[in-house]
Amino acid sequence: MPGTVRPMRIDLINTGTELLLGQTLNTHAHWLGGELFELGLRIQRQTAIPDGEEIRLALLESIPRSDVIVVTGGLGPTSDDITREITAELLGLPLEQDDSVLEHIRAYLARRHRELNANSYRQAQVPRGAEVLVNPFGTAPGLYFPPQEGAVAGVTRTPHIFLLPGPPRELKPMWRDQIIPRLRAMMPGDPPQLRNFKLFGLGEAQVAETLEAPMLATGIVEIGYCVRPGEVILRAIGKPSALDACGELVRGAFGGRLFSESDELMEEVVVRQLTARAETVAIAESCTGGLIANRLTNVPGASEVFGWGFVTYANAAKEQVLGVPAALLDTHGAVSEPVARAMAEGALRVSGADHALAVTGIAGPGGGTPEKPVGTVWIALASRAAGSPPASPTAGAARALVVREHFPFERDMFKVMTSQTALDLLRRRLAGHEPA
Amino acid sequence: MPGTVRPMRIDLINTGTELLLGQTLNTHAHWLGGELFELGLRIQRQTAIPDGEEIRLALLESIPRSDVIVVTGGLGPTSDDITREITAELLGLPLEQDDSVLEHIRAYLARRHRELNANSYRQAQVPRGAEVLVNPFGTAPGLYFPPQEGAVAGVTRTPHIFLLPGPPRELKPMWRDQIIPRLRAMMPGDPPQLRNFKLFGLGEAQVAETLEAPMLATGIVEIGYCVRPGEVILRAIGKPSALDACGELVRGAFGGRLFSESDELMEEVVVRQLTARAETVAIAESCTGGLIANRLTNVPGASEVFGWGFVTYANAAKEQVLGVPAALLDTHGAVSEPVARAMAEGALRVSGADHALAVTGIAGPGGGTPEKPVGTVWIALASRAAGSPPASPTAGAARALVVREHFPFERDMFKVMTSQTALDLLRRRLAGHEPA
Numbered sequence: 056m057p058g059t060v061r062p063m064r065i066d067l068i069n070t071g072t073e074l075l076l077g078q079t080l081n082t083h084a085h086w087l088g089g090e091l092f093e094l095g096l097r098i099q100r101q102t103a104i105p106d107g108e109e110i111r112l113a114l115l116e117s118i119p120r121s122d123v124i125v126v127t128g129g130l131g132p133t134s135d136d137i138t139r140e141i142t143a144e145l146l147g148l149p150l151e152q153d154d155s156v157l158e159h160i161r162a163y164l165a166r167r168h169r170e171l172n173a174n175s176y177r178q179a180q181v182p183r184g185a186e187v188l189v190n191p192f193g194t195a196p197g198l199y200f201p202p203q204e205g206a207v208a209g210v211t212r213t214p215h216i217f218l219l220p221g222p223p224r225e226l227k228p229m230w231r232d233q234i235i236p237r238l239r240a241m242m243p244g245d246p247p248q249l250r251n252f253k254l255f256g257l258g259e260a261q262v263a264e265t266l267e268a269p270m271l272a273t274g275i276v277e278i279g280y281c282v283r284p285g286e287v288i289l290r291a292i293g294k295p296s297a298l299d300a301c302g303e304l305v306r307g308a309f310g311g312r313l314f315s316e317s318d319e320l321m322e323e324v325v326v327r328q329l330t331a332r333a334e335t336v337a338i339a340e341s342c343t344g345g346l347i348a349n350r351l352t353n354v355p356g357a358s359e360v361f362g363w364g365f366v367t368y369a370n371a372a373k374e375q376v377l378g379v380p381a382a383l384l385d386t387h388g389a390v391s392e393p394v395a396r397a398m399a400e401g402a403l404r405v406s407g408a409d410h411a412l413a414v415t416g417i418a419g420p421g422g423g424t425p426e427k428p429v430g431t432v433w434i435a436l437a438s439r440a441a442g443s444p445p446a447s448p449t450a451g452a453a454r455a456l457v458v459r460e461h462f463p464f465e466r467d468m469f470k471v472m473t474s475q476t477a478l479d480l481l482r483r484r485l486a487g488h489e490p491a
Numbered sequence: 492m493p494g495t496v497r498p499m500r501i502d503l504i505n506t507g508t509e510l511l512l513g514q515t516l517n518t519h520a521h522w523l524g525g526e527l528f529e530l531g532l533r534i535q536r537q538t539a540i541p542d543g544e545e546i547r548l549a550l551l552e553s554i555p556r557s558d559v560i561v562v563t564g565g566l567g568p569t570s571d572d573i574t575r576e577i578t579a580e581l582l583g584l585p586l587e588q589d590d591s592v593l594e595h596i597r598a599y600l601a602r603r604h605r606e607l608n609a610n611s612y613r614q615a616q617v618p619r620g621a622e623v624l625v626n627p628f629g630t631a632p633g634l635y636f637p638p639q640e641g642a643v644a645g646v647t648r649t650p651h652i653f654l655l656p657g658p659p660r661e662l663k664p665m666w667r668d669q670i671i672p673r674l675r676a677m678m679p680g681d682p683p684q685l686r687n688f689k690l691f692g693l694g695e696a697q698v699a700e701t702l703e704a705p706m707l708a709t710g711i712v713e714i715g716y717c718v719r720p721g722e723v724i725l726r727a728i729g730k731p732s733a734l735d736a737c738g739e740l741v742r743g744a745f746g747g748r749l750f751s752e753s754d755e756l757m758e759e760v761v762v763r764q765l766t767a768r769a770e771t772v773a774i775a776e777s778c779t780g781g782l783i784a785n786r787l788t789n790v791p792g793a794s795e796v797f798g799w800g801f802v803t804y805a806n807a808a809k810e811q812v813l814g815v816p817a818a819l820l821d822t823h824g825a826v827s828e829p830v831a832r833a834m835a836e837g838a839l840r841v842s843g844a845d846h847a848l849a850v851t852g853i854a855g856p857g858g859g860t861p862e863k864p865v866g867t868v869w870i871a872l873a874s875r876a877a878g879s880p881p882a883s884p885t886a887g888a889a890r891a892l893v894v895r896e897h898f899p900f901e902r903d904m905f906k907v908m909t910s911q912t913a914l915d916l917l918r919r920r921l922a923g924h925e926p927a
Binding site for chain 1: 507508509510511512513514515516517518520521522523524525526527528533534535536537538539540541542545548549552556567568569570571602603605608610628657658660664715716717774776779780781782783784785787788789791793794797798799800801802803804805807808811812841842854855856857902903906
């Protein structure tokens with residue numbers, strides 16, 4: 056990977072057995088990673104360890120290679136909360152009772168009609184030379200250990216070490232009020248910026264082959280890729296001027312497939328486009344079973360642009376709700392181009408919307424045939440011709456587009472790919488990037 | 492923390508710069524932690540590193556201390572995907588082209604109308620002595636490195652090393668089909684078994700207070716809790732006899748709220764119940780916007796029990812599609828008990844299904860009032876009385892149940908909680924556990 060944005064090397068150590076048993080998502084790593092990146096810093100290594108003795112090994116490995124170590128958790132009252140004690144021991148610092156901390160704990164407990172206990176005195180022990188980070192939302196104070204010369208064998212200068220409480224409501228305010236100012240003081244200058252380019256319908260390799268060399272030539276610091284179902288996220292980090300140059304390169308190479316230059320989801324883009332045009336969309340779904348409508352309605356404000364959805368899984372529903380002619384279903388089968396088209400036109404007519412998307416396909420595992428294997432899907436987009444009255448089927452039909460796709464994936468992936476492709480059809484029409 | 496069920500030490504290394512920038516939650520660590528835990532194994536150390544050279548340092552630290560190393564990501568086609576090369580180099584294994592892998596990649600790309608490129612040949616390079624883990628859902632194969640004597644200086648025997656592709660849809664099937672059997676083979680004897688008890692509508696503390704002591708008294712090895720939206724998963728590990736005794740305790744304490752004693756999702760339970768009774772359900776959704784239908788249709792075989800869904804986000808859709816009287820909407824508002832009931836009865840009538848679920852609520856962020864704050868939702872279940880003809884509204888009305896809930900959460904959480912509660916209403920009716 057190209058050089059990190061700043062030479063400062065940051066290790067994050069998350070303590071908590073629950074992080075390793077599939078019980079808890081590590082949201083601290085996610086949140087702190089974003090917080091640090093906004094400062095122009097980045098985590099070079101994130102480690103999650105169980106509560107207890109493992110913190111010793113983790114710190115011994117991290118101290119020699121880090122400029123900054125951030126530890127979350129293990130400051131609590133229970134017997135396996137030993138981050139404070141182990142850190143002090145490794146740095147050779149004696150623990151001493153801090154009366155202001157003890158008083159804070161006493162007052163905190165008193166407000167909750169509880170009294171000091173043995174653990175309170177443990178939490179009031181502060182390693183000599185460490186700075187107390189006040190915790191307005193809990194009993195355990197955070198701790199900051201400034202660098203020391205020769206405290207650890209083989210290490211000239213120990214890193215800046217921050218110990219933070221595990222509960223998010225205690226950690227986050229402490230981070231913003233007491234850690235960020237200390238980190239800023241360590242680093243002059245403007246941080247570089249990050250920009251995402253979200254591309255639909257391209258492979259990671261194809262994007263890399265086309266864009267990596269010219270983008271690096273703009274002088275950006277770094278390029279990264281993240282592949283998600285139906286999209287490739289190209290991540291560029293560098294100066295604004297270089298990022299703008301990258302934007303032109305991406306638009307030039309893949310303009311129609313570039314659906315966002317931020318963190319927007321496909322459904323957010325579509326809702327934004329429709330809102331800007333004061334237009335609406337109706338959805339008729341067979342094989343996606345409601346996923347497209349569900350994605351749209353995850354976006355706040357969707358009710359302004361979406362009012363009618365139909366999950367016509369059964370043929371009878373396609374006939375009675377959308378008016379798909381029985382003859383079409385008999386002749387071509389439910390999974391066919393004419394039925395997809397009729398579903399979209401029916402949804403347009405019934406709802407009076409400006410646009411209608413319809414999908415019909417074979418999600419599997421069963422139901423495939425040689426001509427229509429599992430994963431086959433037709434996706435239709437019908438739009439009322441400008442100026443034509445609502446509920447005007449023929450006008451709708453005038454701008455119908457139907458595509459056939461093949462997504463031979465597991466059921467959930469099939470549904471996601473189909474919904475992504477359907478939403479992108481509408482996005483491209485609304486953006487004037489209609490595929491030829 | 493309770494002692495690990497087995498002494499095997501497992502390191503998980505997640506590669507991916509996006510994991511360290513606050514861009515992506517590390518769901519792999521979460522999912523794999525749970526998978527290993529169910530085998531009676533645990534991750535002792537989880538590490539996330541950027542794409543690129545950092546994998547070298549991470550492996551050098553991990554190899555001496557681990558019995559098993561699992562690495563995710565870095566097998567892709569781009570320049571910073573070097574996990575394969577670095578691992579081979581550290582273990583002193585030459586890379587050799589594997590023609591079967593190359594053929595797999597060629598066929599995979601051909602299905603997507605793409606051709607082999609330079610990176611394909613890189614992905615077809617297999618370190619001598621490593622076993623290929625076939626990847627049906629992508630180009631990059633996984634790799635398994637069996638232990639070697641004296642391959643790494645200072646290490647008598649290298650750990651079992653598994654390299655897995657990063658995309659979840661590639662990683663998960665590979666894990667279940669090809670890694671789990673290998674891990675099982677490394678564990679002599681019967682690992683203790685694990686049983687999940689999935690409970691709806693209870694708090695973790697309530698479950699723990701009621702069940703933890705008596706369950707531990709049965710002699711099980713360990714109890715774990717996992718809280719998900721709308722459910723608490725109580726996980727017991729131990730001998731089958733003890734687990735059976737735990738089952739009786741759970742059923743005795745919370746029978747009606749226990750919806751699964753396996754990994755079944757709520758929607759899987761409901762589809763199974765309906766299939767067994769050869770009955771069907773229709774769904775009419777306002778505030779959930781298609782989520783309930785989407786969840787049902789994620790279950791293979793759903794088409795046997797679900798054929799009609801309605802996303803009536805707009806009032807006009809509630810009137811025209813479900814026949815909700817305009818007077819009801821005017822008098823009580825769209826978010827009200829009578830409208831929820833009329834939606835369910837309308838869905839029952841229009842679809843001719845045996846049961847119909849309907850939801851109408853205020854997902855927010857806007858739209859709340861003092862009487863109906865954001866998060867207010869009515870959930871209705873209507874079922875045709877046994878023997879009554881299809882499309883018989885009054886018969887449907889005869890067994891209508893409407894509940895009011897308040898879920899003052901973020902939009903997505905509101906939708907999940909509402910869908911979970913609606914599905915549980917149907918589950919309890921089908922199980923004969925109808926709430927009083």
